[in-house]
Each structure stands twice: as structure tokens, then as C-alpha cells.
Amino acid sequence: MDFSTLIQILDSTLRLATPLLLACLAGLFSERSGIFDIGLEAKMLIAAFFSAAVAYDSGSVWLGLLAGIAASMVFAAIHGVASITFRGNQLISGVALNFLASGMTVLIAQNWFQQGGRTPSLLGKARFEPLTLPFADALKDVPILGPLYSDLLSGHSILVYVALLAVPASWWVLFRTRFGLRLRAVGENPAAVDTAGVSVIGLRYAAVAIAGLLCGIAGAYLATGLQAGFVKDMTAGRGYIALAALIFAKWRPWYALGACLLFGLLQALALRTDVVAAIFPFKMPVQLLDSLPYILTVVILAGFVGKAIPPRAGGEPYVKER
Amino acid sequence: MDVMPKWADVLLVPIISLLLAFAISALVILGIGKDPVEAVKLMVSGAFGSTYGWGYTLFYATNFIFTGLAFAVASHASLFNIGSEGQATLGGLGVALVCLALPWPHWTLALPAAMIGGALFGAAWAFIPAWLQAKRGSHIVITTIMFNFIGAAVLNYMLVNVMRPEGSMDPASAKFPPGASLPTLHDILAVFGIPFSKSAPANISFLIALLACVLVWLLIWRTRFGFELRAYGRSESAAVYAGISPSKIIIVAMLISGGLSGLMAINNVMGEAERLVLNSVEGAGFIGIAVALMGRNHPIGVALAAILFGFLYQGGAELALWMSIPRELIVVIQGLVILFTGALDNMVRMPIERIFLARRLSAKSGE
Numbered sequence: 225m226d227f228s229t230l231i232q233i234l235d236s237t238l239r240l241a242t243p244l245l246l247a248c249l250a251g252l253f254s255e256r257s258g259i260f261d262i263g264l265e266a267k268m269l270i271a272a273f274f275s276a277a278v279a280y281d282s283g284s285v286w287l288g289l290l291a292g293i294a295a296s297m298v299f300a301a302i303h304g305v306a307s308i309t310f311r312g313n314q315l316i317s318g319v320a321l322n323f324l325a326s327g328m329t330v331l332i333a334q335n336w337f338q339q340g341g342r343t344p345s346l347l348g349k350a351r352f353e354p355l356t357l358p359f360a361d362a363l364k365d366v367p368i369l370g371p372l373y374s375d376l377l378s379g380h381s382i383l384v385y386v387a388l389l390a391v392p393a394s395w396w397v398l399f400r401t402r403f404g405l406r407l408r409a410v411g412e413n414p415a416a417v418d419t420a421g422v423s424v425i426g427l428r429y430a431a432v433a434i435a436g437l438l439c440g441i442a443g444a445y446l447a448t449g450l451q452a453g454f455v456k457d458m459t460a461g462r463g464y465i466a467l468a469a470l471i472f473a474k475w476r477p478w479y480a481l482g483a484c485l486l487f488g489l490l491q492a493l494a495l496r497t498d499v500v501a502a503i504f505p506f507k508m509p510v511q512l513l514d515s516l517p518y519i520l521t522v523v524i525l526a527g528f529v530g531k532a533i534p535p536r537a538g539g540e541p542y543v544k545e546r
Numbered sequence: 547m548d549v550m551p552k553w554a555d556v557l558l559v560p561i562i563s564l565l566l567a568f569a570i571s572a573l574v575i576l577g578i579g580k581d582p583v584e585a586v587k588l589m590v591s592g593a594f595g596s597t598y599g600w601g602y603t604l605f606y607a608t609n610f611i612f613t614g615l616a617f618a619v620a621s622h623a624s625l626f627n628i629g630s631e632g633q634a635t636l637g638g639l640g641v642a643l644v645c646l647a648l649p650w651p652h653w654t655l656a657l658p659a660a661m662i663g664g665a666l667f668g669a670a671w672a673f674i675p676a677w678l679q680a681k682r683g684s685h686i687v688i689t690t691i692m693f694n695f696i697g698a699a700v701l702n703y704m705l706v707n708v709m710r711p712e713g714s715m716d717p718a719s720a721k722f723p724p725g726a727s728l729p730t731l732h733d734i735l736a737v738f739g740i741p742f743s744k745s746a747p748a749n750i751s752f753l754i755a756l757l758a759c760v761l762v763w764l765l766i767w768r769t770r771f772g773f774e775l776r777a778y779g780r781s782e783s784a785a786v787y788a789g790i791s792p793s794k795i796i797i798v799a800m801l802i803s804g805g806l807s808g809l810m811a812i813n814n815v816m817g818e819a820e821r822l823v824l825n826s827v828e829g830a831g832f833i834g835i836a837v838a839l840m841g842r843n844h845p846i847g848v849a850l851a852a853i854l855f856g857f858l859y860q861g862g863a864e865l866a867l868w869m870s871i872p873r874e875l876i877v878v879i880q881g882l883v884i885l886f887t888g889a890l891d892n893m894v895r896m897p898i899e900r901i902f903l904a905r906r907l908s909a910k911s912g913e
Contacts, residue, residue: 262687311892319884515699518693525678525684
């Protein structure tokens, strides 16, 4: 495998890791506050549809992004009402939302566009165009570093950089602000936070809303950046891979970046069977490559390679008086 | 503690939740510019108006009874088995391997063998998450989700690389031998002289599903293990204090749950398709969650809820055919039913409890 192929693969790794990373950070905020979220998939999917639909109708990808975020936030709100206000089962709420998103998107798409549950292809301003970073052209011919900068890092849509910047931002919010400290505390011991006079419900709603925002961006990126338009079930299990990445990352932002890049690399490799055949001395089944994120996560969960300890109050609705 | 009478808990709350879900579904149908009343009429006549409709309704219901029971058994031990989908996928593999292994002379021999194959494969797929939960404390929800995806990849690999007959492009196994073909409800009812549609896929598996309901009831409420299972589900610390081993409960409950999921394959793989195809489970594993929630984890409730979902599935197919409403409407209704009967249960329960409490208090003060 030559250097340019490597750059190509890493380039598509970065693109495929972006939705995973955004969804993974979404799950990070939610689960750190004690709210399990297996509805990441749902929020991404509904955001993907509404961002594509609005971008197509208005011709502006930015309006599309806003619509996607709004749709995702509505789903986050339902999850919040069910699991925080009414103290329902968070897993069941997630399962329900996954069904709802999968059905609603096709139903509305068919009703609006009559194209078999997809949106028309997005063109021009209705998509996120690749962004050329400063000096990318000038540095192109520098050996090694040139291609790394101008081919790998430069030339992605703005949401890729948003996702990358979301990592330090999440770290800062969670570990360097008062809000973050409280958020993490509410996921470990909500009673203590409550005793200190801070609203458990308010904090958890805030976390769920942040998750909605991030999933909205992830979904919009899928439909308007990575691809040009919405197709049925286009998230294709990415919400679950993000969940796996979250465990792999042991609920930490920087580790999440690493886990998502790794899983993105696996997805990128699965698309390049020629490269896979060249790397591995034996015949690597593509199905094994597809399921590696899940297998690795089970191994991590099993605690054979480092232990993944979830937030202690995760999944438990908080009841003020016992 | 019990504010509500039992009938309100078992009947009133789920029925109100269901009505709410249906009301919103009606709004969705209105929203896409169709007539909900006409849609309901079409669904009812499509699912129950003919023996053909019944045949499909009961066929789907059979799948959902198995996966619903699977979820219910795990639920009684407070285990959230979201892995029914993967367990049923592997069950399909087990059934297919058994059916293809021998030139079966008669279904009475093939069926018990296939049941063992399906249940064993399903249980085996549940065993690893169960063992990890019991011995390593790995969260069973996450591991079973992961095993759903790994199971799909295993099936994909087996069909594409191992079981595909030579020269075939289709990722599917060879057709099962004729001796492994199960009698349909048409064949069974013909013995009693009752006419039933010949082309509907409902088969003897439906009766086995009903039998499984009885056995699960016996297991949970009439055996020592069932008692331990429920005790553990209510309070782990109390169960441990009473000398019940959590590891044993977790592993055995999940083996039974996985086995029931795997048994589903005698209906969809052996009973209908008569060969193994990709994605043969078609989400039935997840519907099992809804079915168990609606049925309050009781076999009778599960059977009734499974028939309700069978009706939704068959009725939904009719809607797609005659009113050009996409089949995905059913997925929406499913989601709403799970949301209202499961996650938003307290939203319905709290006001009803308040009404009963107020009535009880006023009855007391009137004395």
C-alpha cells in the first residue's frame, strides 16, 4: 500500500468518524448525567431527514442544519419527558424513539417527495461544500506533511471541523466548568446534588438537550455533508456504533475521539476490499471487519482489557423523596 | 401500597395507553392526507375478514409470542434482553442447519429436531452476554445490542460463504427437503373439516407457541426456579440473603429467554420461507419488547398482545397495498405503542392512581 492510498483511507476515516464522534459525544453528555440513551440512532435519523428536506426546499444547507437540530431536539425532549419527568424506563424510551424515527422519516418523505421514502438529491448550496484550509494549496508539495495537511486535514465540510472541535469543548465543559462538575455528579450521586440545592431535573434536561443538539449536527452531516440527500434508514446502526465507542472510550471525550477514529477506520477499510486483501495475509471476511467495533466493545465490557465503569446512577430515574 | 385495584393495573392502564397511541397514529394518518376511519376498516377487514387474513395475522403473532415470552422471562429477573433479534437470527441458523442436515422423512421427526437446534443456537447466543453479566458485571443491555449486530454478521457470512448453494447468486441457503415442511393451519383444520385459506403461512408453530405460553406460566409461577427468578427480579439483596445464586438466575433466565427467541425460527424459517434468508427475523425481536410490555410480562397478556401486533402487521400490509400508505406506518404505530405503554406508563398511571386515591379517601371520610 502506497502513501497516497494511506492518505485516501485516512481521509475517508475522518469523514466516516465524524457522525460517530458527534453521536458519541451526545451519548457522553447524556450518560454522564445518568440518562441512558439508546435513541442516538433515532435522533440522527430524524435530523438527517429534516435537514435534507429543508435544505432541498429552501436551497440553504444552513436552514437545513437548523431544522435537523430542531427535529433532534424534539426527540430529545420526548426522551427527557419520558425518562426524567415521568421516570419511565430509559431503554424502552430509546427503543420506542428508534422505531418512531425509522417509520416517521419514510412516511413523511414519501408524503412530501413521492420518491420511495427518500429526498431528492441535494445540489449546490443545499449541501455542505468542502472547505479548503488556509495555505492548503501552497503546502501541497511539501513531502509527507504536505499531503497530510492539504489532502487529509483540508477539504472537508465544516461539520467535520465542528466535530473535531467538539472534543476539546466537551472536555472543557465537563471537566473545567461548574456546570460540568454538577453534570457528572448528577450521574454518580443525584441525591448529593439535590441536597446541595441544585436541580437534578434541570441538569438532566440540559444534558439531554445537548445530546439532541449534537445528534442533530451528526444527522445533518450524514444527509448534507457525507451524502447528498436522505435515504431510508441511512444511519445504518451508527447510533449503536457510537454507543459502542462511548463504552470503548470509558465515557471520556478524548478517548471518544480515539474510539471513533478507530471505528471510522474500520468502516473505511470495509469500503476498500482491495486494500484489506493487501494488508492481511489471510482472507479477511468483510463481515468480520463490519462487526469488529461490536466485538471489541464486548471485549472491553468483559473487563479483560481495562475496565469500563459506567456512571453509577445511569439508568436510574431520580425520586426526590424515598 | 397498592392504590389501584388489580383490574385497573392489568387492564385500564394498558388500554388507555393503547388508545393514546392509536389516537396519535390516527393524527399521523390524517397528517399524510389519508382517512383514518377508512384505514382502520381496511386493516380490520384485511386482518380478520377472511381466513387468509387470519392466517397471516396468526403467522406474525406466532413470531411475536416467542419473542414476547423471551423478553418476559428475562424481565421477571429484571434483565433487559434487547438481544432477541440476534438470538432469533441464530435460532434461524440452527433450524436451517438441522433441516438441511438430513433428508427428513416426515415433519414429525424434523420438527422436534429443528426445535432443539433453534433453541440451542438461540440460547448459546444469549449465553455469552449472560455469562459476562453474571461473572464480569458487563451491562447486559449493551452486550446484547452488540450481539445483535455480531449475529447479523455471522448470518451474513454463513449465507454468503458457507450455505449458499453452488451457482446461486442469492445470499440464501438451499431449500429445505420436503420432509421438513410443516403442516399449515389449512392442513390441520382440514382434519376437522374446517375450511381455512391454503396460501396463508400460519402453521403448527402457532400451537407450539401457545404451548410455550403454558409452559412459561408453569415455569414462572409454579416452580421453585420461577420463584427464585421473581425473587431475584424484585430484590437482588433479598434473594442473595435467601440463598439464591444471582449467577445461576441470570444465566438460566437468559438461556431460557434466548432459547424461546431461537424457537421463533420454526415459524418464520421452517414454517414459511423453508430456507434461510438474510434478515429473516425482520424486527420481530424488538416487537417482542412491545408485546411483553403490553402483556405485562404474563403469558396470557403476551399472547393477546402478539395477536394485536399480528393484526397491525397484516393490516399494515393491506394499507400499503390498497391505500398506498407506506408500510412504515406500522413502524410508527409500534413506536407509539412502546412509548405509551412502556416509557410513558407513569404519565397514564399517575392520574389514574390519583383518582382512585381520591375516591378511597372520600369513601373513608363519608363513613
